[in-house]
Amino acid sequence: MSLGRTGLRSAAIIAGQIVLLALISEAARRGAALLPFPVPGSAIGLIVLYLLLATGWLPLPWIERGAALLVRHLGLFLVPFGVGFMAFGDAMATQGIALLVVLIACTALGIVVTGMTSVISRHLSHGARPSRSAVNE
Amino acid sequence: MNSAGALFCAGLTLALYALSRAINARYPSPITNPVVITVPCIILALLASDIDYAQYRDATSFIALLLGPATVALAVPLYKHRAVLSAHAAAAITGMVCGGLATVLAAIALSGLLGLNAEIARAMSIKSATAPIAVQIAPIVAADASLAAVLAIGTGICGAVLGPWILNACSIRDPFSRGLAYGSISHGIGTVQAAAEGELQGAVSAAAMSFSAVLVALAVPRLLPVLA
Numbered sequence: 001m002s003l004g005r006t007g008l009r010s011a012a013i014i015a016g017q018i019v020l021l022a023l024i025s026e027a028a029r030r031g032a033a034l035l036p037f038p039v040p041g042s043a044i045g046l047i048v049l050y051l052l053l054a055t056g057w058l059p060l061p062w063i064e065r066g067a068a069l070l071v072r073h074l075g076l077f078l079v080p081f082g083v084g085f086m087a088f089g090d091a092m093a094t095q096g097i098a099l100l101v102v103l104i105a106c107t108a109l110g111i112v113v114t115g116m117t118s119v120i121s122r123h124l125s126h127g128a129r130p131s132r133s134a135v136n137e
Numbered sequence: 138m139n140s141a142g143a144l145f146c147a148g149l150t151l152a153l154y155a156l157s158r159a160i161n162a163r164y165p166s167p168i169t170n171p172v173v174i175t176v177p178c179i180i181l182a183l184l185a186s187d188i189d190y191a192q193y194r195d196a197t198s199f200i201a202l203l204l205g206p207a208t209v210a211l212a213v214p215l216y217k218h219r220a221v222l223s224a225h226a227a228a229a230i231t232g233m234v235c236g237g238l239a240t241v242l243a244a245i246a247l248s249g250l251l252g253l254n255a256e257i258a259r260a261m262s263i264k265s266a267t268a269p270i271a272v273q274i275a276p277i278v279a280a281d282a283s284l285a286a287v288l289a290i291g292t293g294i295c296g297a298v299l300g301p302w303i304l305n306a307c308s309i310r311d312p313f314s315r316g317l318a319y320g321s322i323s324h325g326i327g328t329v330q331a332a333a334e335g336e337l338q339g340a341v342s343a344a345a346m347s348f349s350a351v352l353v354a355l356a357v358p359r360l361l362p363v364l365a
Contacts (some may be wrong), residue, residue: 040273084283114236
């Protein structure tokens with residue numbers, strides 16, 4: 001696999017787009033620290049990037065490839081955090097089963113309530129049966 | 138730890154991640170998710186060697202550094218699929234707020250009932266945000282970031298595996314509502330399942346994942362002091 005001229009150019013563009021996203025992330029982190037209530041900087045960064053795209057101030061092609069690469073490998077960036085779970089070995093030995101029960105129950109409940117309330121809301125606003133009509137929207 | 142040890146940590150992480158992506162491509166399933174394969178393997182490797190977590194974390198900090206920009210980049214799927222979400226804005230907001238509230242309240246109530254310690258309960262309350270956002274809400278609510286990451290990923294797997302069965306059992310057939318449930322509760326891994334069900338489900342799920350993560354990030358740090 002040789003990295004030709006186009007490959008190199010492509011890599012440089014993606015790297016530049018990632019730098020741009022990193023700048024937005026860092027600016028949002030600092031901005032978030034100034035807010036009167038604590039909120040994760042990355043959530044603010046997500047909102048800011050959305051607004052930049054929605055207002056057209058930042059054209060999507062400027063960040064699209066870098067963003068796609070980062071989102072595709074989000075799992076990798078989480079690995080260093082996930083490994084820290086090794087500190088909870090003792091806690092899991094005593095509370096692991098209870099934790100699993102809570103996790104499964106909350107997830108199931110969340111899925112049911114989200115799905116149900118969405119279906120009910122669509123019935124109320126359309127008066128139709130969305131379960132059939134929505135397939136080809 | 139010497140530089141050889143640091144190189145070992147970084148190299149092992151990248152190699153295992155690449156290998157587990159190949160495994161996931163060959164056998165696509167929520168339980169072959171690259172993080173699910175990579176993390177336990179690294180934990181076993183660290184336990185077998187004399188490297189502790191603090192050393193591993195330092196050696197791989199350059200990887201974790203990209204988490205911030207990657208989280209910001211989650212605005213892109215939301216932006217791309219904004220039309221599908223805003224076409225049914227009332228249903229989307231109702232579903233995400235009610236479902237999100239239900240899962241947070243249930244997490245706190247059940248954790249108390251089953252005697253989980255307070256730290257685990259706090260991490261549990263933010264698990265319906267996608268893992269990259271959950272790890273960053275964690276310090277705000279005095280929860281452990283690693284625990285929050287693992288619970289969020291566990292929620293993703295659980296929702297992707299049980300979701301189809303739960304939604305069918307409740308006769309929730311509307312594709313929009315199914316996508317919304319997958320994305321807002323079981324985020325990235327749920328979105329893979331949603332996309333497997335259909336294009337609309339996948340698009341709604343991807344948008345709902347980012348939107349509801351922001352809702353959790355804004356709401357839960359305010360909600361927890363009131364509830365706990």
